[in-house]
């Protein structure tokens with residue numbers, strides 16, 4: 001793991017804003033891990049806010065809802081910030097807003113009903129991977145430790161921090177729902193030491209006994225990257241390693257991000273689908289970096305057209321996600337997905353890479369949180385020797401970028417690893 005400059009100011013300390021009036025929304029059918037959802041509307045259909053637009057297709061898949069009242073303009077191939085292109089439903093929005101009221105008789109809901117509500121509202125993990133939450137909430141094995149991930153270790157991004165400041169009670173209600181479903185022996189709320197503001201309030205909610213939780217504690221971890229990665233967080237908290245090719249549940253752990261807990265609260269208590277999220281917009285090309293609640297499907301272009309974001313200079317790089325694991329975008333015509341926690345618009349932070357030969361310094365090995373051999377992947381991929389990449393556990397690489405960050409030869413190691421993975425058999 002490495003210590004890196006955080007660049008979380010000023011958005012870290014600013015109250016979140018809300019943008020509720022997009023003119024058009026582009027909703028890719030694949031915004032989650034698993035099979036893309038299947039459209040259940042057609043062009044010219046009138047739709048209401050929260051109406052189902054596309055159904056899940058199989059166990060690992062997720063429902064997709066309309067974030068706005070409007071009309072279906074198109075169902076076609078559009079830009080996708082992860083897949084580059086993908087089928088999407090386009091909604092022409094009308095300005096009416098729906099209000100959501102508290103569901104009655106929540107205590108009467110059985111566990112199966114709660115899981116169905118979460119599934120039917122299209123909730124997926126909000127930390128990036130977008131794994132359908134209803135699947136994670138039905139683990140086939142006993143879970144001892146539920147970890148609540150509030151680390152947010154990527155530089156610049158601060159949505160989890162703002163959510164914990166502004167919506168902590170709702171996050172705790174979400175945790176209570178998860179605890180009811182999976183019955184862990186203990187809950188650990190994990191924060192990094194750079195998040196001082198929310199510590200007191202988290203401890204207050206833990207000690208208040210207002211929520212039905214098993215033994216719950218707050219653990220403050222040293223700020224490090226990639227502390228928020230599932231396997232790294234589990235190790236930091238429990239000192240248990242998730243073996244290669246295994247899942248956290250294989251060692252009795254389950255990790256949920258704080259934003260997912262909030263989305264679960266909204267689904268169960270308000271019957272509100274996952275149609276909006278808090279997103280960090282940061283970087284030295286913006287007049288004012290900020291966190292904004294946006295409807296899923298809003299394009300970056302629309303945020304600039306409506307002056308929610310403004311450029312102070314032309315960015316040299318636009319990134320979906322953080323600087324370590326993010327994906328470079330070529331323009332602003334990309335929609336915001338359920339799993340997008342942030343976008344960066346960078347100019348002066350972008351430096352020219354001058355790649356040179358590996359000097360075998362082993363720094364990449366020292367920092368790898370998965371104990372891999374990054375320089376071996378570079379060597380083998382350069383020589384097109386793909387045969388034994390599997391034996392070198394290339395599939396365990398979480399593409400965190402620590403190796404490339406530390407490399408004095410400025411080798412784009414993650415690029416070589418991604419190339420190597422393409423040539424590795426899937427199973």
Ligand code: SF4
Pocket residue numbers: 357358359360361362363364365374375378403406407408409410411413
């Ligand atoms: S850090 Fe870079 S130069 Fe050093 S061994 Fe790894 S790949 Fe080679």
Ligand code: SF4
Pocket residue numbers: 364367368369370371372373374396397398399400401402403404413414417
């Ligand atoms: S090899 Fe993979 S897991 Fe290890 S530091 Fe590099 S990107 Fe991260």
